[in-house]
Amino acid sequence: MSSSRTIVNDHYSFGPLDIPRSQVFAETPLSYGIVNLKPVVPGHVLVVTRRIIKRFESLTEDELVDVWTLAKKVGSALEKHHGATSLTYAIQDGPSAGQTIPHVHIHVLPRRDGDFENNDEVYDAVDASERAIGGGGERLNLDAERVIRTPEEMAAEAATIRKLLFNNGVNPNAR
Amino acid sequence: MSSSRTIVNDHYSFGPLDIPRSQVFAETPLSYGIVNLKPVVPGHVLVVTRRIIKRFESLTEDELVDVWTLAKKVGSALEKHHGATSLTYAIQDGPSAGQTIPHVHIHVLPRRDGDFENNDEVYDAVDASERAIGGGGERLNLDAERVIRTPEEMAAEAATIRKLLFNNGVNPNAR
Secondary structure, X not given: OOOOOOOOOOOEEEXXXXXXXXXXXXXXXXXXXXXXXXOOOOOOEEEEEOOOOOOHHHOOHHXXXXXXXXXXXXXXXXXXXXOOOEEEEEEEEOHHHOOOOOOOEEEEEEEXXXXXXXXXXXXXXXXXXXXXXXXXXXXXXXXXXXXXXXXXXXXXXXXXXXXXXXXXXXXXXXX | OOOOOOOOOOOXXXXXXXXXHHHEEEEOOOEEEEOOOOOOOOXXXXXXXXXXXXOHHHOOHHHXXXXXXXXXXXXXXXXXXXXXXEEEEEEEEOXXXXXXXXXXXXXXXXXXXXXXXXXXXXXXXXXXXXHXXXXXXXXXXXXXXXXXXXXXXXXXXXXXXXXXXXXXXXXXXXX
């Protein structure tokens, strides 16, 4: 399960978007973790497959293991780091499920009691966040509560998470 | 990846609840798929780990592969069967994330355009459904729109899905 293999790409994509390396906080042979343009809770990040594939059913078994193993490690580390008590994991697998970027990605959200008045609202926020990335905007009803972040803020968060994973004994560049 | 190994239990649990075998539509060495007391869309089912564990981080690598491989197969089969175009996958991992049954489970929901007025609402409904199972009820704001099903209805759906998986070349009793 573990190897010290390190992948260094000079290019990271999230669907049609280029993702700066500074925003990638972990990478494995088949996946990477990226910070979010509009996190809806502290530590809301995405874990994506390295290969640009639209639908979850197209993952190979190796990709499935890799992306979920990474998401699980990231979730555990972020939950502790943010003093949270639970996690939400969600995949919007296809446009009718709210997917706006045609590239498999797992939303990982550290959760704590009362972070949303009703638990339901976290998903409203996830959807709004996803629509913000995808360019749609008409239904951004929670937009006023959040701010689109600068590349510098996002790079800083990625650096923090990378360090955090290392400190928790997780090599962000290996599986 | 495939084997013809068949597990036959005489007992299935979902947290503290006993699940009749008739409501189990697929099983693998480490997981099984069960129909839902209050599905929020046609084909809304749960995929659970055979071992009763509360948090996703406690899954072994074998369990993680097993439960997600099964969820992926079930999702693909149900999407086609229900004429859907997308899927929502969600894990409420811990009470603060809306988990009411302390047993890792993946919600799998076939989705189609317009099944909810806003995509967000599907999650409200998932949460309400989960609270119904867990016994909480104060916040069941969508309750009026759905009906708790009889054991017979649930067994019939499980039988349909089991057949469906077989017809799609997926052995519901093997991995």
